[in-house]
Amino acid sequence: AVSQDHGSNDDTEDVSLFDAEEETTNRPRKSKIRHPVASFFHLFFRVSAIVVYLLCELLSSSFITCMVTIILLLSCDFWAVKNVTGRLMVGLRWWNHIDEDGKSHWVFESRKSSQENKTVSEAESRIFWLGLIACPVLWVIFAFSALFSFRVKWLAVVIMGVVLQGANLYGYIRCKVGSRKNLTSMATSYFGKQFLRQNTGDDQTS
Amino acid sequence: MKSRIREFDSSTLNESVRNTIMRDLKAVGKKFMHVLYPRKSNTLLRDWDLWGPLILCVTLALMLQRDSVDSEKDGGPQFAEVFVIVWFGAVTITLNSKLLGGNISFFQSLCVLGYCILPLTVAMLICRLVLLADPGPVNFMVRLFVVIVMFAWSIVASTAFLADSQPPNRRALAVYPVFLFYFVISWMILTFTPQ
Numbered sequence: 546a547v548s549q550d551h552g553s554n555d556d557t558e559d560v561s562l563f564d565a566e567e568e569t570t571n572r573p574r575k576s577k578i579r580h581p582v583a584s585f586f587h588l589f590f591r592v593s594a595i596v597v598y599l600l601c602e603l604l605s606s607s608f609i610t611c612m613v614t615i616i617l618l619l620s621c622d623f624w625a626v627k628n629v630t631g632r633l634m635v636g637l638r639w640w641n642h643i644d645e646d647g648k649s650h651w652v653f654e655s656r657k658s659s660q661e662n663k664t665v666s667e668a669e670s671r672i673f674w675l676g677l678i679a680c681p682v683l684w685v686i687f688a689f690s691a692l693f694s695f696r697v698k699w700l701a702v703v704i705m706g707v708v709l710q711g712a713n714l715y716g717y718i719r720c721k722v723g724s725r726k727n728l729t730s731m732a733t734s735y736f737g738k739q740f741l742r743q744n745t746g747d748d749q750t751s
Numbered sequence: 752m753k754s755r756i757r758e759f760d761s762s763t764l765n766e767s768v769r770n771t772i773m774r775d776l777k778a779v780g781k782k783f784m785h786v787l788y789p790r791k792s793n794t795l796l797r798d799w800d801l802w803g804p805l806i807l808c809v810t811l812a813l814m815l816q817r818d819s820v821d822s823e824k825d826g827g828p829q830f831a832e833v834f835v836i837v838w839f840g841a842v843t844i845t846l847n848s849k850l851l852g853g854n855i856s857f858f859q860s861l862c863v864l865g866y867c868i869l870p871l872t873v874a875m876l877i878c879r880l881v882l883l884a885d886p887g888p889v890n891f892m893v894r895l896f897v898v899i900v901m902f903a904w905s906i907v908a909s910t911a912f913l914a915d916s917q918p919p920n921r922r923a924l925a926v927y928p929v930f931l932f933y934f935v936i937s938w939m940i941l942t943f944t945p946q
């Protein structure tokens with residue numbers, strides 16, 4: 546009898562916790578991908594550039610063809626990520642603006658979440674940041690490998706890859722950080738959440 | 752100015768992809784027109800972009816390839832060489848102009864130098880067509896004339912945009928590297944032979 550009560554208490558506790566969580570999040574559509582075409586192209590150009598670079602000997606005997614293809618893919622990727630996929634998938638944008646005095650300003654903007662119900666979907670955000678971070682890291686690795694294995698003719702392309710994709714990474718990180726006012730407050734809130742989640746998780750299991 | 756940026760940003764954050772593409776293509780086309788008919792204006796400087804220079808650089812590098820029968824030495828180093836010369840040269844000129852106290856930003860200067868390669872790219876195209884005829888002194892004279900004219904055009908176009916950004920007593924110091932840069936590219940074009 547005691548264990549049954551305990552069991553039923555547990556059940557009701559679980560149900561009420563679950564309901565409370567749903568009410569606070571209040572965004573049931575978060576895991577859907579709203580812009581499948583943008584998500585596809587976000588990853589397509591970056592991944593094909595890397596694939597062409599790795600398989601260049603197999604795909605074509607001409608170095609020039611591979612190099613021009615990679616350059617074209619890198620440029621399309623840069624433009625697409627900077628102008629389209631960032632806007633659509635995570636609501637961030639960065640650009641350079643020259644005012645009348647000739648001074649240049651870098652503008653980093655992020656869409657306010659209260660605007661027009663356009664919230665950011667989690668799945669899209671994960672795809673975006675994964676693609677954004679993984680590829681420049683790979684290009685840096687390629688740069689070191691080209692340097693140390695003396696395949697210097699590829700160095701121009703690899704450096705271009707590092708610069709273009711690194712620029713997008715830097716721009717979007719600054720947009721993200723700028724929208725949260727302070728990098729330290731963002732770090733503390735992230736770690737605070739992790740800490741809380743761990744503790745409540747421990748309480749539930751015990 | 753802040754409110755102008757705010758209204759600009761909400762319109763570009765939510766515009767359609769087609770609008771973005773058309774806007775950028777029109778900007779690139781406008782700059783090409785400005786290089787072909789240079790006048791003192793600020794448009795090339797205000798909305799800079801590096802797409803034009805990239806297209807021109809790739810086109811120039813492709814046209815400067817020697818058709819070699821052996822596919823192993825298929826001109827790879829020459830392609831990368833043109834790339835490196837153009838971009839490294841442009842960066843060097845920009846650094847030089849900034850060190851001399853010019854008030855132009857890094858990317859604006861790269862943009863202007865890159866777009867002003869257009870006349871030399873046209874010269875390369877003409878030279879390649881002329882080289883299809885039989886070689887000889889006439890052939891060479893025609894190519895020399897074309898390259899000189901286009902070289903002068905590039906210099907005039909780029910100084911029309913860059914000279915204003917320098918203080919008057921430093922103008923010659925800032926312009927002569929530009930002269931050198933386009934001279935090297937013209938030399939590569941003039942001494943090109945397909946074999």
